[in-house]
Amino acid sequence: MDTPTPGQPVRGSQTGRPIMALLDLLGRRWSLRVLWELHQTPANFRELQSRCEGVSPSVLNTRLGELRDAQLLENGERGYQLSRLGIELVEQFLPLTLWADNWAAQLPPWSEN
Template sequence: MTKHSDSMRLRYDEGCLASHALNLIGDRWALLVVRELIFAPKRFQMIRKGLPGITPSVLSQRLVQLEQAGVVSHDASLGIYALTQAGQDLLPVLEALCVWAMKMPGHDPTRFISPSALMISMGVNLRADAAAGMDLRAGFDFGAEAFEMQLSDGDLATRAVRTPDAPFILSGTGNTLAFTVYGPATLTEMISQGAASASGDLEAAQKFIDLFRLETPP
C-alpha cells in the first residue's frame, strides 16, 4: 500500500489482490465518484450533481478516502477534484462492470443516468463490426456538461469539452439521450416527441447512434 493509504480502514484482512483493491475503492459510492471524474476534474457540487442519491457528508468522506488511496487529487485553492493516473486506470473496471451488468436481469434505465455514465456505457456498447472503417465525430450537450466522441476505424475516444464542435450535436439529459441512442425510435421521432434535440447533420447523427446497441438479458 502507498504511504498515504496506510491510515485507511482495513475492510478485508486478506492477502488477496481483489481484497486489497476493495480495501481502497470498495466503499459504497466510491467507484461512482470515480465515474463522475473519469472524463474531467470537477468541483464538489458538480460531482454531487451526477450522484443525486449521495449526501454531502458521504461524498466528502468518499473523496477523502479516495485521496488517501491515491485515486483522487484535490486542489484546495481551486476546489477541484481530479483523478490521478491510478484513478484513470479504473476506467476498464467501470467498463467491465457495465458489461457484466448487461448479463444480469433487473436493470432499470428509467432511473437516473448521469452524462458520464452514458458516455462510459456508449464506449462499451459500440458495435465494433459496424463501426470498422468509419470516421465520425459527435457532440453531446447536457447543459452543465458537454462531450465530444471521435470514432476512427472502430476506435471510440471520448473527451469532456466546454462547447462541442462537431458536425452534429445531440442535446438532452443522460436519460433522454440514453433512450435516443439505445431506444427503438429514430432520432427524428425523439426530436418530434420533445425527448431530445439535435443540431447539424441529422443524417450523420442517425448513422452514428445506429452504431450502438444495448444488449439486455432475456
Template sequence: MRSYDDPCGVARALDAVGERWALLVVRELLLGPKRFRDLSRTLPGISQNVLSQRLRELAAAGVVRRRKLGPPASTSVYELTEQGADLEEVVLALARWGSRRPVPAGRDLSADALVLALRTTFQDGPDCHLELRLDDDTFTATIDSGKFSIRRGAADQPHAVLATDPRTLRSLVFLGAPLEEAERSGALSVTGDRGVAERFTHCFPRPSA
C-alpha cells in the same frame, strides 16, 4: 475505512475503492475533472456528506486529488491521479458485466455513465465524427476504422451535431426510439448530416443476458 486485512490483490484494491459510491465517483471522473457540485449533481443518490467522505478516502488512497484552478475560474476540482486513471479498464469491465443485469426503474443515467455505456456496447459502424450535446455536457464521438472513441469537449468540423439529454439519447441508441419522433417532441435537435446521425444511433446494440 475498514480493511479486509487480506494480502490478495483483489482485497487490497477493495480496501481502496470498495466502499459504496467509490467506483461511481471514479466513473464520473474518468473523462476529466469535476467540481464538487457537478459530482453531486451527477450522483443524485449520494448525500453531500457521504460524497465528501468518499472523496477524502479516495484521496487518502491515492486515487483522487483536489486541484485549485487559476483565474478566471478560481475554484477547486477533483480529478483522478495516475493510479486512479488506471481504474478505467476495471470500470469498463464492470460496465460490460453489469450491462447484462436487469435495468432498474428510476433515475436516468448521468451523461458520463451514458458515455461509458456507449463505449462498452459499441459493435461496429461507418466512419463518422459527431458532437453530442447532452444538457450542459459536450462530447466528441468518433468512429474510425471500426474503432469507437469519445471524449469530453466540442468536435472540430463534425459530420453531425446531436443536441439532447441523456434520457433521450439512451432511448435512441438502446431502446430503438425513432430519431424523427424525438425531433418532433423537441427532445432532440440534429444539425448536419442526418443520415450519419441515424446510423450512429444503431451502433450500440444492447447485450443479451
C-alpha cells in the same frame, strides 16, 4: 473509518492483501460512482454532488478523502480529477462494463428506475 490500505486488516482480510484493500475501498457507498463520474470529466465538490444525486455532503467529503488518500484522485485546475492510478483503475473496469451490458441483455427486461 480509515482508508483501506494494503498490508493492514480490512473487511474480509486480516492480512490486508492488496486486492482485498481495493475491494473494501470500492465497496464503500458512493466510491465507484465518484470514480465513474470523475472518469467522465473533472468536477468541483458541488458539481460532483449534483452528478451523484442523493449523496450527502459528509459522505461525499469522506469518500473524496479516502480516494485521495488511496491516490486514485487529486485536485486539479477544474476540481477533483482522477490521478494516473485512478485512470488505470477505471480502464480496468471498462471490459467489465461490456460484460455487464451483455449479461443484462440476457436477463428478463428491467427498468433503470
